[in-house]
Structures are given as C-alpha cells and as structure tokens.
Amino acid sequence: MTLNKKLTGTFYGIGVGPGDPELLTVKAINALKKIDVLIAPKTEKKSDSVALSIAQPYLKSDVEIIYQTFPMIKDFAEETEIFEANKEEILNELRGGKNVGFATLGDPMFYSTYIYIFRLLKSCGVKIETIAGVPAFLAIAAQIGRPLAFGNDILTIIPATADLDAIKNALDRADSTVLMKVYKNFPEVVDELKVCGMIDEAILVSRCGLDDEKIITDVAAHKNETLNYLSTILTRRNHD
Numbered sequence: 001m002t003l004n005k006k007l008t009g010t011f012y013g014i015g016v017g018p019g020d021p022e023l024l025t026v027k028a029i030n031a032l033k034k035i036d037v038l039i040a041p042k043t044e045k046k047s048d049s050v051a052l053s054i055a056q057p058y059l060k061s062d063v064e065i066i067y068q069t070f071p072m073i074k075d076f077a078e079e080t081e082i083f084e085a086n087k088e089e090i091l092n093e094l095r096g097g098k099n100v101g102f103a104t105l106g107d108p109m110f111y112s113t114y115i116y117i118f119r120l121l122k123s124c125g126v127k128i129e130t131i132a133g134v135p136a137f138l139a140i141a142a143q144i145g146r147p148l149a150f151g152n153d154i155l156t157i158i159p160a161t162a163d164l165d166a167i168k169n170a171l172d173r174a175d176s177t178v179l180m181k182v183y184k185n186f187p188e189v190v191d192e193l194k195v196c197g198m199i200d201e202a203i204l205v206s207r208c209g210l211d212d213e214k215i216i217t218d219v220a221a222h223k224n225e226t227l228n229y230l231s232t233i234l235t236r237r238n239h240d
Helices: 026-034 050-058 076-095 114-122 136-144 164-173 186-195
Strands: 010-015 037-042 064-069 100-104 127-131 155-159 176-180 203-206 214-216 231-236
Touching: 010 026, 010 076, 010 114, 026 050, 026 100, 026 127, 037 050, 037 076, 050 100, 064 076, 076 100, 076 114, 100 114, 114 127, 136 176, 136 203, 136 231, 155 164, 164 176, 164 186, 186 231
Parallel strands: 010 100, 010 127, 037 064, 037 100, 155 176
Antiparallel strands: 176 231, 203 214, 203 231
16 A cells, blocks of 8 residues: 555554553553554443553643454454554544554553554554563562463463364463463363362453452352453463
8 A cells, every 4th residue: 555645643552551551561551642543442242441550650631542342353354454454543633643552451562453454554554562461470470479381381371262272282281371362261261270180270360350240269259250351370280
C-alpha cells in the first residue's frame, strides 16, 4: 500500500501489567503521558477495556480514546479484515502526527493481541516502541509467595486453550507449570493435573490485581465452576 502522507507519529505498545496500576513500569507511565491517542482493545463480548482502566490514572486529560474490537482467535488469518480495519484506523492517526498508544494486559509480546497489530504496522514503516509489562503469572507468584522456578527446574507455560494432548505432554515434562486461560476447559485441566500428580500444589488466581480478584487453593473442589477469562493456575510436581 502506498501512503499519501508521511507517518510522523510514534506507535507505543504498552504493557500495563495484570491489573494493579502500581505494577506499571516507569517507562510505561512515561509513554502513557506522551500519547495523544490510546487504543483500548476489547473483545466482541465486552463493552469495556480492562487495559484502559489500568492505564487511566496516567493518561493526559485530553487524550483521545479509541475502542477497537479484537476477536479471540488462534489464527490471525481467520480475521484479516478486522485487523486490517484496525490497522488503518491507527495509521490515520499516525499520519496526523499523533502519538498512538496500544494498552495491553500483561506484556505486549506474550500471548497478546498487540502482536498482530505490531506485525501489520511494522510492515508499513511505522516507528514503534514496545514497552514490556508484568505478566499475570509473575504477579501471582509474588503475591502468593510461590517461587516459579529455581535450580534446574523446568518451567512450562501452557495456554489451556491448546489441545488436551498437547497440555498433557507439556505437563509430563514440567517441574513447575503455569496454565493460562483455564476458563475454557477447566474440568479437563483439573483431571490432567490429578493424573500428573500436580493438583495438590495447584493454586488458581482469577483477575489478579483487580478489585474482584479471586484466589482458589483447593482447585479440585472448584472443578465445575465457571471461570473468568483472566484465570491462571500455578502448580508444581513436588512439595517444596
């Protein structure tokens, strides 16, 4: 695509952490204060943006908020039209010389919607600055006092939305495990943790750092509960 106007603005991908506004880095806060436009991502089912609520205290009073809907998909190719439309909206702001920020939960380069937009904008010659954020599983480990890995431990991070066979194979090789997005197939995940001997050490935290945070230490007893999308399990194979 040929651009009619030079891209003079900077695009910032800003990791805002898991929920607690105090977990934003100084660099993230400084970037939020620079931007003229903030892209607030949301899913089709949500009318609000958790990332926006976390970033809000640090934004300029006159910042423009643009909500963009991003489908929850595994394959970028499935929804190219939506991503292309979002890209064009961002490019229009950058052509106007505005600095545009994209607020994303956790870290921008870790299982994030931002990665799709980053790839599209990078191919357009956009000046991009990506700012790391604190992933939820690290905040959870600190909060509950659970070391994630030490010595020669193998730490495995598993998206629980993956195929169950893949989850089982990963659990079989792990000393310490992070299971993300366990909302979708929670009962099956619990069963696999029992088989692998990792259920007793499992702790589930939902919406870490937010007002409605929930911590479950007896994971098996809650097997049939409906979980929020932002739910993570930390577990180990053996007792410390």
